[in-house]
Amino acid sequence: MGYLRSNWPLRAVTYLLTGGFFSTALGLALIGVLTAPFGRVMGVLAAVHILAFAILMAGPFERWRLTLIDSEPLRPLDGWRTVSYGAVSIVAVGWADLAVVLVSIGIPGFLLFAPLQPTAAPWQTIAGPVAGAVLLPVAAYPIGAWAGARGALARAVLAPKDGELREVVRSRARIVDAFETERRRIERDLHDGAQQRLVALHMKLGLAALDLAPGSVAAKEIGEAHTLAGEALAELRELIRGVHPQVLTERGIPAAVRDIAGRSPVPVDLDIDLPDRLPPSVEATAYFVVTEALTNIAKHSGADRCRVAARGTEGVLRLEIEDDGVGGADTARGSGLIGLADRIAVADGRMFLSSPPGGPTLIRAEIPCHHPSAS
Known part of the structure; x- marks a missing residue:
């Protein structure tokens, strides 16, 4: 029945x-x-x-x-x-x-x-x-x-055929691995090179300002340069975080998601239960999914609140991002959602979208916690 x-x-x-x-x-x-x-x-x-x-x-x-x-x-x-x-x-x-x-x-x-x-x-x-x-x-x-x-x-x-799909997945996984390796190298070079030099410049300008007479033209110019150096340093840190966040490398997905949620303009309720570290490619994919989903929520949903849940069961990472916005999201009209689906597919995962008019919108991602090229 x-x-x-x-x-x-x-x-x-x-x-x-x-x-x-x-x-x-x-x-x-x-x-x-x-x-x-x-x-x-x-x-x-x-x-x-x-x-x-x-x-x-x-x-x-x-x-x-x-x-x-x-x-x-x-x-x-x-x-x-x-x-x-x-x-x-x-x-x-x-x-x-x-x-x-x-x-x-x-x-x-x-x-x-x-x-x-x-x-x-x-x-x-x-x-x-x-x-x-x-x-x-x-x-x-x-x-x-x-x-x-x-x-x-x-x-x-x-x-x-299965053989064709496996080869496509392996090929795309190799491309993503190479891309992630290059992202980590760029992040490391920026963090250990340009960022350290900007920090030193910012400190030296601050010390130089202390040696100048208050109110003098030189003090004013040095003060403005000190402020600009601080702004450049803050922008560089945001750039490094966007390229490959250090917190993701050092502490994994739970800490990285908390960091994203803390900077989201829409309040985020977190429900994360991941006992162990996941493979780097899986963590990078999950971070991208959560980041892009929260960005879309802030830009398009009109939501007052959203929720991010993550569970790791039976060798699969399951992510859910839900908001109480206006709904009506459609992969046919949004390149962001298409990018999400493509990125998850590269990791041999699947994405499900439920977004009726009037809301709520729910994105569910299932990402296998094994390396696709090994399957």
């Missing part, structure tokens, strides 16, 4: 009907151009172009349809598999989708409306609606089973 009370039967029907309507619309279009009065040759050429376009569009259309029954979207895939699946889907499978829905719902529907038939016997006016009412919920099961089988077939054909 849980299945019947859920929205899955409606989603399964919608999934199958969209496939059937696609094939039906294509069939009507082909019949229309082949029977049009502008000549057989022109009709055949138009039909070939329509069929070729439909085959090319069937793969992307199927990826969109899969979102109706599958929460995990397919990555785009080009090549013969997409074209072949498009041809099979249009010629045969789309019609089967429509037939399953029509037969599964049509039989109970026919029985429900048995009293309206002029030739119906008295017993049919009672037994028909009763049988139809009993069979109509049962029809949801073959529809759901066929939709599940169709979705599995589409995913098996259109999804990249």
Whole structure:
């Protein structure tokens, strides 16, 4: 009964009907151009172009349809598999989708409306609606089973193979590791080089100001230089923190997240339970996710408060960032959210977004705590 009370039967029907309507619309279009009065040759050429376009569009259309029954979207895939699946889907499978829905719902529907038939016997006016009412919920099961089988077939054909995905993940992980190594080198050079020189300059200017007569022109100039050096030092520290925060390297994610939360213009409630240090690449990804999410909240959400939670269970880091803002966040309209999803995907992780209009907005990230290149 849980299945019947859920929205899955409606989603399964919608999934199958969209496939059937696609094939039906294509069939009507082909019949229309082949029977049009502008000549057989022109009709055949138009039909070939329509069929070729439909085959090319069937793969992307199927990826969109899969979102109706599958929460995990397919990555785009080009090549013969997409074209072949498009041809099979249009010629045969789309019609089967429509037939399953029509037969599964049509039989109970026919029985429900048995009293309206002029030739119906008295017993049919009672037994028909009763049988139809009993069979109509049962029809949801073959529809759901066929939709599940169709979705599995589409995913098996259109999804990249495991070997391809593993190689992509390994390649992207190597790029991220090299990038993080370079970030740490830049942070170290700035911290040990330019920052130390600015500190020395700031101190020397301060000492020089003490040796000058108060109110003199030289004292005023040295004082302004001392102030500018202090501002440059503060900006450099912020730059170093943005490149690769030292607190993340030395103390890990809990301390780094507390540091971010302390500087957020929107109050942040923290709920972090991470007993051990995580791999550096995982910590860097988590830090980026929290930083970018809090930045988006401050800029776009209109929230009064937000929450950051982190748990490490069963070898997976689970992050949740939630705010009480206006909602309506969409990866299709925001490059920041796309960047978050891409960064998490590089770490072999997944991101989930829930942001209905009016809020709240919830971002959930799951990041494996192993090195992707070793998988």
